[in-house]
Amino acid sequence: MTHREDRNGKAMSRRQSIGALGFGAATVLAAPAVLAQQAPEPPSTVTTPPRSFEPDAPPNVYFVDPDLVTHDPAFGALIQANAPIKRLWTGSLWAEGPAWSAVGQYLVWSDIPNNRQLRWLQDDGHVSVMRAPSNNSNGNYFDRQGRQLSCEHLTRRxxxxxxxxxxxxxADRFEGKRFNSPNDVTQHQDGTIWIxxxxxxxxxxxxxxxxSGGPSNPxxxxxxRxxxxxxxxxxRRExxxxxxxxxxxxxxxxxxxEVQLQNPNGLCFSPDxxxxxxSSTGAGPGDTGEGGKGEIFIFDLAEDGTVSNGRVFTDCIVDDIKCSPDGVCVDVYGNLWASSSAGRAVGYNGVTCWAPDGRxxxxxxxxxxxxxxxxxxxxxxxxxxxxxxSLYAVPMATQGVSFG
Structure with missing residues (x-):
């Protein structure tokens, strides 16, 4: 979620700013006190030495990439020395939903506003349009048979x-009612699909x-059309x-x-x-409630698929900065990796990594x-x-979980 500033100079999320312009129902993710702490803006993600992600940029990695920031010594075991963060491609309006095809050896992701899916090839780094139109697809996933699943905003399915x-x-309806706009999708080891x-x-x-008359167009x-x-x-939203x-x-x-969790966004399972x-992000178009608070929730999962004991796993506040989450994934050690949207606090945009106990x-x-x-x-x-x-990548000293 990207950010702009409102007329008072406070940070607003990309989706909240859209709501403020046209819907009037979006609310600020974080309390004003937290937003006030976001006001100081570092000149770049790395101030010394200056960082460039251009293809012909000079080397920036001095054994460990300076943008891999350790908060707990255990993070050192996950870092791959001499491996730089690379910008693989740039040119989208809002990049979302990356998914890896192990069979095809390529990455697919969505450029939602441009109504297309893009593909990055492992062998030579070539990027091309894979599917257009994509019905404004968001989240993507490759199931256990290697088939691609996609969440389509436009068709709400x-x-x-x-x-x-x-x-x-x-899936396009539940109990006869149309979905709002499916956002993320994954698969359980029992074959069920979660949305x-x-x-x-x-x-x-x-x-x-x-x-006309619906919540986002009252x-x-x-x-x-x-x-x-x-x-x-x-x-219409139903x-x-x-x-x-x-x-x-x-x-x-x-x-x-919605009573248990507002504005559900990214989702994933623990390795077992x-x-x-x-993840629970901010209020969206047509929302009249408080909206999510930029937190990640965790639920216990029974063998029959029922969930219970929902609680906040992390509030995603780092150094008093709100690092609101969107997409999430886990590694083989059970660590949770979450995308981070900190708006004007640019040094906190990127990714946060959390141990299974929430550290x-x-x-x-x-x-x-x-x-x-x-x-x-x-x-x-x-x-x-x-x-x-843009699309970025960095090799790590851990692996993502294979649910195949």
Whole structure:
């Protein structure tokens, strides 16, 4: 989530600023006191020596990349010496949903406002458009059969691209009501698919607003049909936020509702599948409640898929700076890696890494707000980071969990 400043000079999230301009329902993620602490802005993510991510930039790594910041000595075991953070590509409007194809040896990610999916090839670093239009896709995931799952904001559904080239709708409604805008998707080892459904796609920039009278277009000033296919424009928000589970026979169950957690965003399982992590971000278009507070929640997970004992895993405050999360993933040691949006506190944008007991282990500083991340590469030891306009990567001394 990117940030701008309001008329009082306070930081506002990318989605909140859109809400302030057109919806009036978005609320600030953090308390004013926290935002006030974000006011001092360091000149760059690294002040000494100056850092450049350009392809022809001079070397910047002196055994350990200076933007790998240790908060706990245990982070040292996760850092790969002599491995630099690299900007692999830039040119998107809002990069999201990276997913690694182990079979194809490529990374796919979404450029939501540009309505396309991009692909980075492992062999030569080539980047090309993989799918356009993408129905303003957000989160992506490759299931245990190597098929791509995508959350589509525009059509308010989750689809699967089959191996024979056809497309299957995995979920578009719950109890007859249309989803808001599925955001992130993952798969449990039992084969079930899990989805978060906040309202962020109900806006012009990342999808389409509600039809006239809907929560994100109450006065009907916006025309959701402009620039869209003829079957787009009649949808209205019909239900609150939620986290859903889809069984292999297509049965959809709401596992977490809006009362338990507002604005669910990124999600992932612990390596042994007995816990579920869900990030809770800020209020979106059409929201009338307080909205999420930029926290990561953890739930206990039973063998039958039921969740219980939801509690805050971390408030994502680092050095008194709110590092609001979006996408999350785990490594083989159970550490949780979360994207970080700190707005004007640019030295805190990037990634935070948390031990299973909630301790902050370290951070990865990026010059842009990070929206989502995943492990990939031939050995699953490269952390890919979709950050605003760019794609970054850094090899680590750990691996992402394989759920295959």
């Amino acid at each position: 989750v689809v699967r691209y089959e191996l024979d080239g056809t497309v299957t709708i995995i 978060t459904d906040p309202p962020y796609g109900g806006q012009l920039y990342e999808g389409a607003p509600d039809a 006065d009907g000033h916006l025309d959701p 402009v620039g869209q296919p003829p079957d787009i424009g009649d949808a 239900m609150g936020h939620g986290v859903y589970r889809v069984t292999e026979d297509g049965t959809i169950s709401r596992m977490i509702d 599948f007995d816990r579920l992590y869900v 902050l282990l370290g951070r990865i500083r990026l010059p842009e707000v990070c929206g989502n991340l995943c492990f990939g590469g031939p050995k699953r030891n490269v952390l890919f980071m979709a950050a605003s306009q």
